[in-house]
Amino acid sequence: MLSFFKKIKNNKGFDEAIVGTVLILLLFTCTAIILDINSSITTKSLVLSKLENAEIYGLVSGLDYNPTRYGDLGVNHVSAYNSCRSNLLETRSYLLSKNIVDNFNIVNIYVDPWKQTAENFADGKTRYTYGIEATVSFKPKNYIKAPVPFFKRANYPSQNTITLRASSRVFLE
Amino acid sequence: MFLKKLKNNKGMSAIIYVFIMLICIYIFAFIIDMIAINQTKYLAIREAAFVARVAGRQGGFESSKPQYYDNSEPYITGPRMIQILTKAFNTKNINSWEVTVNGRSLYTNTVSNFQNDMNVRLSVSYKWGFLPKVLPMSPTGNFSVKHLVKSERFVRYEQYQE
Numbered sequence: 001m002l003s004f005f006k007k008i009k010n011n012k013g014f015d016e017a018i019v020g021t022v023l024i025l026l027l028f029t030c031t032a033i034i035l036d037i038n039s040s041i042t043t044k045s046l047v048l049s050k051l052e053n054a055e056i057y058g059l060v061s062g063l064d065y066n067p068t069r070y071g072d073l074g075v076n077h078v079s080a081y082n083s084c085r086s087n088l089l090e091t092r093s094y095l096l097s098k099n100i101v102d103n104f105n106i107v108n109i110y111v112d113p114w115k116q117t118a119e120n121f122a123d124g125k126t127r128y129t130y131g132i133e134a135t136v137s138f139k140p141k142n143y144i145k146a147p148v149p150f151f152k153r154a155n156y157p158s159q160n161t162i163t164l165r166a167s168s169r170v171f172l173e
Numbered sequence: 174m175f176l177k178k179l180k181n182n183k184g185m186s187a188i189i190y191v192f193i194m195l196i197c198i199y200i201f202a203f204i205i206d207m208i209a210i211n212q213t214k215y216l217a218i219r220e221a222a223f224v225a226r227v228a229g230r231q232g233g234f235e236s237s238k239p240q241y242y243d244n245s246e247p248y249i250t251g252p253r254m255i256q257i258l259t260k261a262f263n264t265k266n267i268n269s270w271e272v273t274v275n276g277r278s279l280y281t282n283t284v285s286n287f288q289n290d291m292n293v294r295l296s297v298s299y300k301w302g303f304l305p306k307v308l309p310m311s312p313t314g315n316f317s318v319k320h321l322v323k324s325e326r327f328v329r330y331e332q333y334q335e
Contacts, residue, residue: 020193031200038211045215046318049222053320056229060323061288087321094319 043140058084133167202303221295225320232326233283251279269298285324
């Protein structure tokens with residue numbers, strides 16, 4: 001490395017142009033990488049919060065409440081699935097319209113009665129918890145498409161699609 | 174060595190160095206500002222998720238704990254939630270923010286009955302901190318997070334009829 005710099009230094013005139021160009025390109029590339037990492041982290045936290053919210057929304061809207069059967073509530077799985085999906089579709093259109101993501105796919109939604117977590121209470125009633133699990137994949141928007149001139153974005157790691165899986169549950173009493 | 178080089182190049186190197194230094198300062202200020210803005214956004218996302226979850230669990234916000242609310246569960250009133258958010262945003266020097274439930278402030282009664290929809294919206298205004306110090310500009314921005322939540326609370330209307 002040292003010999004390389006020594007060689008450049010000896011070239012009288014040629015060195016400044018090359019070193020300057022390389023430094024500027026390096027600076028732009030580093031800036032682009034920092035910005036893209038930052039936006040990626042923010043987008044990931046935003047999508048995760050939206051995803052968890054959509055799940056709880058779906059789960060609560062799917063609750064089959066009957067006040068006379070205290071402690072014996074159920075979840076309408078079809079309703080929970082549909083509500084979660086429609087809320088995620090709204091999230092998807094919101095993120096795309098705000099130009100936050102390049103794509104957003106709803107991979108899977110699964111409603112699971114976690115009956116293994118049923119608890120028996122002192123009043124003789126058994127309370128269950130129900131869960132819903134959704135998986136989405138998305139690609140955070142890149143601020144800078146091609147940080148180095150003449151090099152396409154494809155030359156940089158492009159597999160930045162993030163898959164998130166979250167699960168929520170509500171305790172029914 | 175640096176001064177000798179500048180002297181030998183008859184002024185040209187000085188101009189180049191000044192330009193490079195300026196570009197470096199601009200890029201540095203830009204990166205610092207972008208990181209600060211992203212931290213602001215991250216904080217807003219986190220706090221909006223918290224407000225949405227509490228609003229859903231409690232069925233909105235009231236100025237005091239409702240009479241028939243489960244005593245085993247903590248209740249966060251509207252003014253208390255604003256205090257919590259103020260404390261969180263003050264750590265990042267964010268003074269301009271607004272939170273609404275169904276378009277109404279948390280100082281008002283925003284109660285929704287079981288399975289009713291609530292629109293929780295948190296918007297934060299931010300300013301660029303470093304870049305305006307080196308460039309004659311003062312860019313500002315606004316970031317808002319919206320959550321659609323379902324109320325999980327059964328409202329006993331008899332308490333409002335008393």
